[in-house]
Amino acid sequence: MTSIPAQSSKLTPLMVQGTTSDAGKSVLVAGLCRVLNRHGFNIAPFKPQNMALNSAVTPEGGEIGRAQAVQARAAKLLPHTDMNPILLKPCTDTGAQVIVQGKAVGNMQAIGFSDYKSFALPKVLESFHRLARQYQSVIVEGAGSPAEINLRENDIANMGFAEEADVPVIIIADIDKGGVFAHLYGTLALLSETEQARVKGFVINRFRGDIELLKPGLDWLEKKTGKPVLGVLPYLHGFNLEAEDAIVSQPETTQHHKMKVVVPVLPRISNHTDFDPLRLHPEIDFQYIGKGGSLAGADLIILPGSKSVRADLAFLKEQGWEQEIKRHLRFGGKVIGICGGYQMLGQSIDDPEGIEGESGTSSGLNLLNQTTVLQQEKTLTNVTGTLLLNGDAVTVKGYEIHVGETYGNEAQPIKLADERFDGAISQDDQVLGTYLHGLFDSPDVSEQLIYWATGEKLKSIDHDQVQENAINQIADAIEEHLDLSSIWPQLSKRTVASEERGLVD
Structure with a gap:
């Protein structure tokens, strides 16, 4: 200091x-x-x-x-x-x-x-x-x-x-x-x-x-x-300016929207500031969907981070959102999971030591060939790397805050500077998961993810400049x-x- x-x-x-x-x-x-x-x-x-x-x-x-x-x-x-x-x-x-x-x-x-x-x-x-x-x-x-x-x-x-x-x-x-x-x-x-x-x-x-x-x-x-x-x-x-904890709605705009993004609000949703660059984008119809709401009509569904992944996954299923997500995919939509949302996309989440509640195993959404085991040691790190998507490579920055490790044989779209790989992308190219928070803060990465999700080439806002x-x-x-x-x-x-x-x- x-x-x-x-x-x-x-x-x-x-x-x-x-x-x-x-x-x-x-x-x-x-x-x-x-x-x-x-x-x-x-x-x-x-x-x-x-x-x-x-x-x-x-x-x-x-x-x-x-x-x-x-x-x-x-x-x-x-x-x-x-x-x-x-x-x-x-x-x-x-x-x-x-x-x-x-x-x-x-x-x-x-x-x-x-x-x-x-x-x-x-x-x-x-x-x-x-x-x-x-x-x-x-x-x-x-x-x-x-x-x-x-x-x-x-x-x-x-x-x-x-x-x-x-x-x-x-x-x-x-x-x-x-x-x-x-x-x-x-x-x-x-x-x-x-x-x-x-x-x-x-x-x-x-x-x-x-x-x-x-x-x-x-x-x-x-x-x-x-x-x-x-x-x-x-x-x-x-x-x-980034909210401390409260979820902030999208500012009103009269501009025509070119894509719709929805994020289900989970009881223990974490780091929803990940989505501010999308929420503030004038050409994106961004919506947080709460209890009793519907995810229908989206181009992209993003599952956010969670402090209690298995409990929030159970809540997601209780809302009928699992069926809506799978219907969304059948109609050609795209899904991204970040951190806890990434863990939910796999086949199972196992918490043998009761890290986030009662010990046990929960069935995931089975959208990625992955399994997650929660562990005592929390991963806390800032990272840089390369996102390989749409046949292009762009520099990515983000940070990891999670307990547990995810294992599987899906292709991994992010190569980190320390030679590790992060995330997974399904064989049909419709589902992407990553542990990295802050992905959308980088305009280049945000534009790549939007293009992957919709085929639209939208000019992203500079989130750092918005904050400044x-x-x-x-x-x-x-x-x-x-x-x-x-x-x-x-x-x-x-x-x-x-x-x-x-x-x-």
């Missing part, structure tokens, strides 16, 4: 907490990281505890939440396991795999909820202090809401962390959902006196309309709470609408973004 330049000064760390999930915490942290980077500061993002099924692989081979990987990008850093020392990956409605500083150590039931804080908090503080020594500041993201009374005793994600690490807090709320003043006032009221004193101000997110109409409410909130409103961020149209544009979009909004100098006096109100756009005389 980057060291602090000797001539540089430190900034006070800051924690962003929210009144609810999806209030804008992840996005605000990413934007703040980019703003401070613009001003010449080396900043690291940090989330003490994340509960998400969207994860990323760090260069050292650890696993963290994807939101922290995006925030690292905003700070122009490589992601590191210290940026998200505790990652909880739900595998049932009541259980979760616990990942500590990048490595799976067990499940929540085995650790015990009553002992959880004493187990996890030292690791959280260790990672935080390590980042604080190496960077000029750390921008911290909370989880959910600090006002969840039932979780306060074992909290390490919000005020429990802020108090231990002595970090000031700002609270963000989403006005687009309604009730923003009740959210902010009520959240503050439910905090202890020391926690309330730690709150330095509020941020209101996703505002549409005339700010003058909001001003009486802002004045009331400041008078009632004694806390300043640091700024009001506008609703950003066309904003597309979104980070700059939120950073510009922060510089224009938030009073950052009240948090960090080192920052002038005369901002980089404003100067570049000619908004400052």
Whole structure:
């Protein structure tokens, strides 16, 4: 990780907490990281505890939440396991795999909820202090809401962390959902006196309309709470930054669609950000299909990753989707399976040690001549290689996050740089599976897969550039609408973004 330049000064760390999930915490942290980077500061993002099924692989081979990987990008850093020392990956409605500083150590039931804080908090503080020594500041993201009374005793994600690490807090709320003043006032009221004193101000997110109409409410909130409103961020149209965990629908477009892609939403769907380059493509009708929905009418069906492959496979069959997939293939359609979805395409999935639930074997969809055996050791690696498809060879990049190995005699379409081969493609060229997440991020690979699926030559979007544009979009909004100098006096109100756009005389 980057060291602090000797001539540089430190900034006070800051924690962003929210009144609810999806209030804008992840996005605000990413934007703040980019703003401070613009001003010449080396900043690291940090989330003490994340509960998400969207994860990323760090260069050292650890696993963290994807939101922290995006925030690292905003700070122009490589992601590191210290940026998200505790990652909880739900595998049932009541259980979760616990990942500590990048490595799976067990499940929540085995650790015990009553002992959880004493187990996890030292690791959280260790990672935080390590980042604080190496960077000029750390921008911290909370989880959910600090006002969840039932979780306060074992909290390490919000005020429990802020108090231990002595970090000031700002609270963000989403006005687009309604009730923003009740959210902010009520959240503050439910905090202890020391926690309330730690709150330095509020941020209101996703505002549409005339700010003058909001001003009486802002004045009331400041008078009632004694806390300043640091700024009001506008609703950003066309904003597309990877979601932390929530599944995001396709943006509306009037452009004619040239292909239809459907992805069944499994109960433990993971890394659905794989599909953002398809979801955002104006010529692709991309649809997530939930419980009770139909996969019919697609050109391409993609089976996504899963944290509980056998349970999600059973759910898929209960929905009648197995029959729909096979009918789709009989009519000439194509199917891709990624990671857990790839495992489902084979003849069987065997879990002899009960890695993802009860031990046993499940019959697969029998679309590839493969079998999978789940094993304790998790594969976590970033890879490069070559995709051999349609008679062409294109460079592929991706990452693997999976337990188990898949065996069979199907042709393998991806040759990795370390001389391994990945994936499988059926003899009739209709079914393709791979362990690699992030395939569609590369425009060349995405175009090859689309052409394989439909015969259409669509120009793919540059997903990396879409992400970079979104980070700059939120950073510009922060510089224009938030009073950052009240948090960090080192920052002038005369901002980089404003100067570049000619908004400052």
